Amino acid sequence: MTLYSDLADIELWNCFLSGDKKAMEYIYSLYYKPLLAYGMKLLPDYELVRDCVQDMFVKLYITRKNLSSTPHINSYLIRALRNRLYDEMSVHVDKMTIDDLPxxxxxxxxxxxxxxxxxxxxxxxxxxxxxxxxxxxxxxxxxxxxxxxxxxxxxxxxxxxxxxxxxxxxxxxxxxxxxxxxxxxx
Known part of the structure; x- marks a missing residue:
């Protein structure tokens, strides 16, 4: 993992995009807990937020060939989780926009x-x-x-x-x- 800690975000993300599973593991280990904490601020349902974080990472891995590069992994993942939580909540609430998330x-x-x-x-x-x-x-x-x-x-x-x-x-x-x-x- 030390190898990945020396990389800039854009380099680490590009390793992930190219299919490097170790890069994905490193990103997951680095951002899982902060994303979970952030998600709990939007939706105080631990099980649902945990599932959404995991679903988001699975979706990112599956669609990585279609994803673009980013110089800021942290903000990219926060936005991805926010969108995932919005999708989950909008199933249950009519006419909700992403800005309506508490x-x-x-x-x-x-x-x-x-x-x-x-x-x-x-x-x-x-x-x-x-x-x-x-x-x-x-x-x-x-x-x-x-x-x-x-x-x-x-x-x-x-x-x-x-x-x-x-x-x-x-x-x-x-x-x-x-x-x-x-x-x-x-």
């Missing part, structure tokens, strides 16, 4: 990733959680992708189908809203 995450996700536990920031966490809950599902997803999954602007742009500057502007506007909601909690 997206919830706890502020604890951010604090566990970025800060040490402290009793002093309990109030701050509560205020931040309330502010996050006031954001739209799409805005919550953007915050999650940028600050929890640590996708860069290019990856977020790829995921959303927009360019780098639009992704940067969208994140900036979302953070302004988040700050506004947070300050209203004072």
């Amino acid at each position: 997206f919830d995450f706890a502020v604890e996700d951010f604090f566990l990733t970025h800060f040490q536990e402290s009793d002093d920031d309990l109030l701050q966490r509560k205020k931040l959680q309330i502010a996050i809950e006031k954001l739209s599902a799409r805005q919550r997803e953007i915050v999650y992708l940028r600050f929890i999954r640590e996708l860069d602007y290019n990856e977020i742009g790829d995921f959303l189908g927009i360019n780098y500057q639009s992704a940067k502007n969208l994140i900036s506007r979302t953070l302004v809203k988040l700050r506004q909601y947070y300050m209203e909690g004072n």
Whole structure:
């Protein structure tokens, strides 16, 4: 697996596209748990999300000859899973669009990733959680992708189908809203 860890995303993806099973195993082992965590934010049904992640990887492997190259495997897989979950949910809900997918995450996700536990920031966490809950599902997803999954602007742009500057502007506007909601909690 060390061989694959030295490859850039585009090289690793191209190995997978050419039928390299070890590259597929490496991609799967690297992204399975983060994809599962992301899927649970959209649809809190562990069994269904797990099945969708596995189905997505099977479909990717089967259709790999028809897939295009990507410089950002992470955002590509997130988008593929999001589409798979949408397909699964739309079977059960009429007139649903992909933007109607709910997206919830706890502020604890951010604090566990970025800060040490402290009793002093309990109030701050509560205020931040309330502010996050006031954001739209799409805005919550953007915050999650940028600050929890640590996708860069290019990856977020790829995921959303927009360019780098639009992704940067969208994140900036979302953070302004988040700050506004947070300050209203004072």
